[in-house]
Amino acid sequence: SELPPEVVREIVNRLHTFQDFIAVAGVSRTWRSVCLSISRRPQLPWLMLSETLSTDMRHFFSLCDNNRYQLLLSEVQGKRCWGSPHGWIVTLGPDYETHLLHLMKRVQIALPPLNTIRTLAATEEWFCLVHKFILLNDPSQDSSLLVIAIFGPVNRLAFARRGQGQWAIVTNPDILKFNDVACFNDQLYGLCDNGKLVCLELDAPLAAEVLVIAPQPSEEEVSVPQKLYLVETSENLYGIFRYGFHIPSEMRHETTYFLVYKLNFGELAWEEVTDDLEDFSVFVGGGNSWCIPTSTIFCRSNCIYFTDDNWEWQRYPGVAYGGRDVGVFNMAQRVVQRLPFGKDNPRFYSRPIWVTPTML
Amino acid sequence: MKFCTVKQYFDDENNNNVTNGIATTVIPLPNKHLKIKANNKEMEQYEQELLRNVMPQELTKLILAANYLNFKEALDFFCRTVANAIQNKSVDYVRKFFGLESDFEPGEEEKLCKEFAWSFEGVDED
Numbered sequence: 001s002e003l004p005p006e007v008v009r010e011i012v013n014r015l016h017t018f019q020d021f022i023a024v025a026g027v028s029r030t031w032r033s034v035c036l037s038i039s040r041r042p043q044l045p046w047l048m049l050s051e052t053l054s055t056d057m058r059h060f061f062s063l064c065d066n067n068r069y070q071l072l073l074s075e076v077q078g079k080r081c082w083g084s085p086h087g088w089i090v091t092l093g094p095d096y097e098t099h100l101l102h103l104m105k106r107v108q109i110a111l112p113p114l115n116t117i118r119t120l121a122a123t124e125e126w127f128c129l130v131h132k133f134i135l136l137n138d139p140s141q142d143s144s145l146l147v148i149a150i151f152g153p154v155n156r157l158a159f160a161r162r163g164q165g166q167w168a169i170v171t172n173p174d175i176l177k178f179n180d181v182a183c184f185n186d187q188l189y190g191l192c193d194n195g196k197l198v199c200l201e202l203d204a205p206l207a208a209e210v211l212v213i214a215p216q217p218s219e220e221e222v223s224v225p226q227k228l229y230l231v232e233t234s235e236n237l238y239g240i241f242r243y244g245f246h247i248p249s250e251m252r253h254e255t256t257y258f259l260v261y262k263l264n265f266g267e268l269a270w271e272e273v274t275d276d277l278e279d280f281s282v283f284v285g286g287g288n289s290w291c292i293p294t295s296t297i298f299c300r301s302n303c304i305y306f307t308d309d310n311w312e313w314q315r316y317p318g319v320a321y322g323g324r325d326v327g328v329f330n331m332a333q334r335v336v337q338r339l340p341f342g343k344d345n346p347r348f349y350s351r352p353i354w355v356t357p358t359m360l
Numbered sequence: 361m362k363f364c365t366v367k368q369y370f371d372d373e374n375n376n377n378v379t380n381g382i383a384t385t386v387i388p389l390p391n392k393h394l395k396i397k398a399n400n401k402e403m404e405q406y407e408q409e410l411l412r413n414v415m416p417q418e419l420t421k422l423i424l425a426a427n428y429l430n431f432k433e434a435l436d437f438f439c440r441t442v443a444n445a446i447q448n449k450s451v452d453y454v455r456k457f458f459g460l461e462s463d464f465e466p467g468e469e470e471k472l473c474k475e476f477a478w479s480f481e482g483v484d485e486d
Contacts, residue, residue: 002460003420003423003424003458004424004427006427007423007424007427007439010423010427010435010436010439011423011439011442011443013439014439014440014442014443015443015446015447016443016444016447017447017448019448020443020446020447020448020449023446023449023450023451023454024446024451024454025472026451026464026469026472027451027454027455027458027460027462028455028460028461028462028463028464029463029464032472065448104475105475
């Protein structure tokens, strides 16, 4: 006897892994339609591992069940990729073509050509031209499309919208170096320099406004972070500061700890979070930075999961420098722990990234 | 409110196939739930007991009963039990568990299998 859809929904909402989700979606038409309708629940991402030269099979590590999965993905062969929580990744190839690729459905959306960006960063190799792509909404769900690119030697900002023929460069008279962008309460924010918070207005087509609204924390507090990330929960905006040390002989960096700051909107100032992250965990690295509420899913809370997005030493193609600085920072114990994802060999253009698989 | 719904449930002609066994499992649940709500280990043991002694089809009926009675705690508990029971299982296993037949066309089903063409492998040594 068939279960009514609302009951099927109660069961599907309590499944542990994406693999279980896919399995039950094949049970019957009712089950499939329920699965497709609730694909927006919070979910642990997969770690998309570095490309392996000899094969089009791409390996993934699931934090849900500590298993590895593989997916035939010839579309990303030879390209650098950036992850997101929307089920899509951004790819950039040696031909300077950029695309959005839906991981599960293998559908691609072409992004505008990078000409405007290249003229401002002419000396960069293709794989270090853009430091980060941020996919601000889900192309499967939203008809508008907004992708941010942080590029070049001084971390300038550019953005692309659906229907816009080229990347629009954000004019930046104060020469702010951008680290990350997030959307909170329908407002775009950028995190610049060593923690300056700016408001971004990208409404006017091909034009943009940048306004500093909160200063960076003092140097005594934050010294010189290696990387900075901006993440939002439903309630708050957080600045995540990443620290570690260089190993010059091996030309790599190793992360040792993080500091977390919460924005006090009343004072327009950053305040350090010294207790636990309230019921969420953070994912940062190559691509979007995001939080997952841990009250409803099987995930360790109070942790910062990170991948290696320090490309400082990767100047030339050939030998891969870095890419192995991947792990999880336990906020309670203030230690970095490794993740059991098995073998991974970064390439000069390919490293592990976080991506949340979705059905749509 | 819960008592009224229970009475209606048994008076309703369509629920003639509700056995006494189910009624005796669902109705004492609030007491048990209240007693052991704070103790996760006992809930886990109760869950194991449930899975061992109750056939999947009965578990399905328990869920339907809890849903009809709008008994949220029971619904949550039974659904979580079921989600755990079908973890890492194949599509066929899930169908058999609920006593369901596929209503996809043969070609359609094959296409769905290929749609997410991925496979599992063990973690390699470092």
